[in-house]
Amino acid sequence: MTTYGERLAAMNKAHVWHPFTQMxxxxxxxxxxxxRGEGIRLxxxxxxxxxxxxxxxxxxxxxHNVPELNEAIADQLGRVAxxxxxxxxxxxxxxxxxxxxEIAPQGLTKVFYSDSGATGVEIALKMAFQxxxxxxxxxxxxxxxxxxxxxxxxxGAVSVGAIPLYHETFRPMLFPSRVIPxxxxxxxxxxxxxxxxxxxxxxRQLLETEADRIAALIVEPIVQGASGIxxxxxxxxxxxxxxxxxxxxxxxxxxxxxxxxRTGAMFACExxxxxxxxxxxGKGLTGGYLPVAATLxxxxxxEAFYADxxxxxTFFHGHSFTGNPLGCAVALASLKLLEERRMVEGVEAxxxxxxxxxxxxxxxxxxxxxxxxxxxxxxxxVRDKVSREAYGWTERIGVRAxxxxxxxxxxxxxxxxxIVFIPPLASSEAELDEMTDILAASIVHATEGxxxx
Ligand code: PMP
Numbered sequence: 001m002t003t004y005g006e007r008l009a010a011m012n013k014a015h016v017w018h019p020f021t022q023m024x025x026x027x028x029x030x031x032x033x034x035x036r037g038e039g040i041r042l043x044x045x046x047x048x049x050x051x052x053x054x055x056x057x058x059x060x061x062x063x064h065n066v067p068e069l070n071e072a073i074a075d076q077l078g079r080v081a082x083x084x085x086x087x088x089x090x091x092x093x094x095x096x097x098x099x100x101x102e103i104a105p106q107g108l109t110k111v112f113y114s115d116s117g118a119t120g121v122e123i124a125l126k127m128a129f130q131x132x133x134x135x136x137x138x139x140x141x142x143x144x145x146x147x148x149x150x151x152x153x154x155x156g157a158v159s160v161g162a163i164p165l166y167h168e169t170f171r172p173m174l175f176p177s178r179v180i181p182x183x184x185x186x187x188x189x190x191x192x193x194x195x196x197x198x199x200x201x202x203x204r205q206l207l208e209t210e211a212d213r214i215a216a217l218i219v220e221p222i223v224q225g226a227s228g229i230x231x232x233x234x235x236x237x238x239x240x241x242x243x244x245x246x247x248x249x250x251x252x253x254x255x256x257x258x259x260x261x262r263t264g265a266m267f268a269c270e271x272x273x274x275x276x277x278x279x280x281x282g283k284g285l286t287g288g289y290l291p292v293a294a295t296l297x298x299x300x301x302x303e304a305f306y307a308d309x310x311x312x313x314t315f316f317h318g319h320s321f322t323g324n325p326l327g328c329a330v331a332l333a334s335l336k337l338l339e340e341r342r343m344v345e346g347v348e349a350x351x352x353x354x355x356x357x358x359x360x361x362x363x364x365x366x367x368x369x370x371x372x373x374x375x376x377x378x379x380x381x382v383r384d385k386v387s388r389e390a391y392g393w394t395e396r397i398g399v400r401a402x403x404x405x406x407x408x409x410x411x412x413x414x415x416x417x418x419i420v421f422i423p424p425l426a427s428s429e430a431e432l433d434e435m436t437d438i439l440a441a442s443i444v445h446a447t448e449g450x451x452x453x
Pocket of ligand 1: 116151226255282
């Protein structure tokens with residue numbers, strides 16, 4: 001007699017191909033099968049509880065099984081689950097677009113819906129490309145991006161991606177992009193100042209010589225996520241935006257990871273007063289509940305598409321589930337909770353608490369750098385603290401620390417040698433206290449051979 005759990009584990013092994021996962025490794029490990037969630041914790045089939053220390057891949061805002069969000073979905077479900085935006089509208093999609101226009105950085109008044117961060121990025125790229133086409137500006141057909149950028153896994157998003165491990169295999173099927181250095185101060189000999197200078201001078205040079213060929217620059221504002229939670233030096237984004245404006249190159253802000261309070265402002269762009277031409281949001285838009293993303297555009301972009309039908313300026317793009325009413329309804333409810341509970345305003349105090357707790361880790365021999373913006377934290381582990389020598393790929397130091405965290409009751413997923421800590425914004429101080437203890441213990445265990453539990 002096998003149990004239901006055992007049968008599920010066998011089916012998982014037989015049929016589920018997991019994303020970003022070497023299945024040979026995975027199939028040799030004990031599967032974690034989540035059955036339910038409550039607050040900021042997830043529970044497996046054996047009833048074991050785990051803190052959601054990475055917000056289920058950086059998207060959960062209010063925790064799991066939140067009554068207000070559940071109700072918003074149930075209420076909408078009683079009306080209609082889906083009806084398209086192709087040629088008609090629906091109530092939650094209209095209301096959400098209005099709300100997004102109200103809270104977005106200045107000038108972003110138009111909302112185009114999709115269903116994942118990657119599709120939102122595709123839309124931004126196609127909009128930027130067609131913007132120049134529609135305006136009759138010839139030749140602005142390439143994109144600038146940043147070294148180690150990650151914008152999703154569809155072909156356009158991968159074309160402006162620059163993480164060799166994920167993207168190089170596909171290079172022959174991608175369109176070429178121009179890549180400028182990302183200001184990675186920890187690994188730049190000139191530190192913060194030098195890193196920022198390298199970035200800005202590369203961008204300046206690129207735009208001075210090739211702006212007539214570049215449609216847009218796409219950027220993960222303030223925090224580059226998948227490369228290892230790398231925080232830009234202050235002022236860098238503002239200067240980059242100014243260069244784009246000066247050279248008539250559109251700026252696309254990919255706020256998929258940073259949006260909705262994660263960095264301490266509603267959108268990371270606001271931290272430097274930057275108003276992009278296009279902005280992509282996803283993940284936390286629905287509180288992390290349902291797959292809705294949106295690409296926001298300025299009137300200037302929108303107007304380039306606004307013409308008599310015969311002029312062929314229409315944006316021919318749209319997904320079946322565009323403007324999904326269930327997703328839009330839960331997004332509205334999530335934004336309402338963010339406002340009512342003043343959660344974005346509360347991020348700073350929680351972030352300072354976490355920073356104080358984690359500061360002790362700086363004395364550890366293998367903690368290279370603790371990077372943080374708001375509740376987005378990455379801890380880079382190094383083999384040698386003085387030379388900053390990285391751990392080898394096969395040592396899987398990040399995986400080891402994450403597995404230890406799981407044993408101690410918290411889920412996270414590393415980015416190479418960087419341990420990620422991205423708790424739900426709703427985490428209380430007591431929960432942050434426990435989670436940071438687990439984080440620290442896991443790091444010490446993985447790097448110092450189990451001297452702490
Ligand atoms: N852009 C950024 C900055 C991201 O971090 C991600 C996802 N981690 C994406 C785009 C892609 O989003 P999705 O996984 O929803 O396609």
